[in-house]
Amino acid sequence: MNSPDLTVYGAHWCPDCRRSKRFLGEHQIPYAWVDIEQDPDAEQFVIEKNKGKRIIPTILFADGSVLVEPSNAELAAKLGLVTSAKRSFYPLIVIGGGPAGLTAALYAGREAIDTLVIERAAYGGQAAATEKLDNMPGFPDGVPGIEFANRLRAQAERFGVELLQAQDVVNVTSHGNYHVVHTASGDQYACCALLVASGSRYRRLGVTGEQDFIGAGVHFCATCDGPFYKGKHVAVVGGGNSEAEESLLLTKFADRVTVLVRGDAFKASPVIVENVLRDPKIDVRFHTEVIGFLGERGKLNRLHVRNNQTDMAEEMAMDGAFIFIGLDPNTAFLQDAGVRMNRWGFLVTGHDLVHDESQRPPGYADRQPMVMETSVPGIFAAGDVRSGSTKQVASAAGEGATAALLIREYLKQV
Ligand SMILES: Cc1cc2nc3c(=O)[nH]c(=O)nc-3n(C[C@H](O)[C@H](O)[C@H](O)COP(=O)(O)OP(=O)(O)OC[C@H]3O[C@@H](n4cnc5c(N)ncnc54)[C@H](O)[C@@H]3O)c2cc1C
Numbered sequence: 001m002n003s004p005d006l007t008v009y010g011a012h013w014c015p016d017c018r019r020s021k022r023f024l025g026e027h028q029i030p031y032a033w034v035d036i037e038q039d040p041d042a043e044q045f046v047i048e049k050n051k052g053k054r055i056i057p058t059i060l061f062a063d064g065s066v067l068v069e070p071s072n073a074e075l076a077a078k079l080g081l082v083t084s085a086k087r088s089f090y091p092l093i094v095i096g097g098g099p100a101g102l103t104a105a106l107y108a109g110r111e112a113i114d115t116l117v118i119e120r121a122a123y124g125g126q127a128a129a130t131e132k133l134d135n136m137p138g139f140p141d142g143v144p145g146i147e148f149a150n151r152l153r154a155q156a157e158r159f160g161v162e163l164l165q166a167q168d169v170v171n172v173t174s175h176g177n178y179h180v181v182h183t184a185s186g187d188q189y190a191c192c193a194l195l196v197a198s199g200s201r202y203r204r205l206g207v208t209g210e211q212d213f214i215g216a217g218v219h220f221c222a223t224c225d226g227p228f229y230k231g232k233h234v235a236v237v238g239g240g241n242s243e244a245e246e247s248l249l250l251t252k253f254a255d256r257v258t259v260l261v262r263g264d265a266f267k268a269s270p271v272i273v274e275n276v277l278r279d280p281k282i283d284v285r286f287h288t289e290v291i292g293f294l295g296e297r298g299k300l301n302r303l304h305v306r307n308n309q310t311d312m313a314e315e316m317a318m319d320g321a322f323i324f325i326g327l328d329p330n331t332a333f334l335q336d337a338g339v340r341m342n343r344w345g346f347l348v349t350g351h352d353l354v355h356d357e358s359q360r361p362p363g364y365a366d367r368q369p370m371v372m373e374t375s376v377p378g379i380f381a382a383g384d385v386r387s388g389s390t391k392q393v394a395s396a397a398g399e400g401a402t403a404a405l406l407i408r409e410y411l412k413q414v
Helices: 015-026 040-049 072-078 099-110 145-158 222-229 241-250 270-278 393-413
Strands: 006-010 031-035 058-061 066-068 089-095 115-118 162-164 169-175 178-183 188-196 200-202 233-237 256-260 282-285 288-296 299-307 313-317 320-323 327-329 379-381
Touching: 006 015, 006 040, 015 031, 015 072, 040 058, 066 072, 089 099, 089 178, 089 393, 099 115, 099 145, 099 393, 115 188, 145 162, 188 393, 222 241, 222 320, 233 241, 241 256, 241 270, 256 288, 270 282, 299 320, 379 393
Parallel strands: 006 031, 089 115, 089 188, 115 162, 188 379, 233 256, 233 320, 256 282
Antiparallel strands: 006 058, 058 066, 169 178, 178 188, 200 327, 288 299, 299 313
16 A cells, blocks of 8 residues: 555544544555644634535545545545455454464465454554664564565465455354454454454553543654654663563653653663663653553643652653553453463463363363464454564564464365
């Protein structure tokens, strides 16, 4: 898809503006943002386009056409995203188009297994949001995450895989040997084998104001939203590898990056920590917790922080905050699927299901589960969503390939 040039006219307090911006961000579609309350000409433009009314978001496309307060489905249609499948049944359906899902799909496609991949956001998953993958085998100089994602997608398409985008899977049910995938738009697709490769998502702090300012000062992806902070002061919350990497990336845009670490040290690789501590644009505050996000007119402008050694609280003026405190699995849509999860919601597979014979799932009375099969025969899991996975691109791709080959064997039996 060629992304059109878009301009989103809106205001920081407007929830539909945030929804549209989030949709564009998730699909990695570049756009310009104009706050009509800061720009009288833009406000006039919106009023003219809406016959005297001040309706936002008003979205202007490169061809001069305009969408006013569009739903996500209208935006997807306008952007030419493929949102419904050609058939209602596939031998294999893959949920999630990250490294695990796309690798599984291209393996299956190459084996002539008709495969449908359903993805709610941009193809490439978390890998696409990574500025540069330095540890992907076969790329000695590293590879930008988005380029890697585009290559994977192209390879899956070359093998005839059908790809849906902007479709959120909301439920999975099983009927005998069939599994049915339900999407938010009300479509249902059935399959014999289902691969869950839905990865994980950024964890939130759960403090006051966080939800209100998401997309209006609170962010989870520096690659997506860092460019909005040219010349500004931003905070980064967290002390792990992702946080340290993203702080370094943010220095390309922001003038100043303040890193807030709850403990007394980073939990990141020593090389990255050294780079962070050496960077003149970055200052680090240990023992510091964010207890609230504050702002005016729907835009973040301050952080409420607390030193957990002295218990002293203070407000810090801040243009934006990026939160990197870990990942949660994307498994909420499996509530009716009957698949076993560990206590954090990651999917349990293979031998881990039958360690304890008293816990053996009923579907495996007469055979062992395959390595990546879940507690429901025919539903497989690969990549970050799987309990015990190593949360890396190369390993997610490897798990995707393994799952596809196991699924090939499974499909011979059903
Ligand atoms: C900032 C950052 C930097 C990283 N850097 C590196 C690195 O340098 N090297 C490295 O090896 N790894 C890195 N990783 C980790 C790596 O990106 C992940 O381990 C990898 O992407 C996992 O792949 P996956 O396919 O399992 O899941 P994901 O990449 O999470 O993909 C899952 C996909 O499923 C989709 N999905 C989820 N739920 C649904 C649903 N209900 N309906 C439809 N679709 C759904 C999601 O939108 C997503 O596209 C990084 C991660 C982050 C966040």
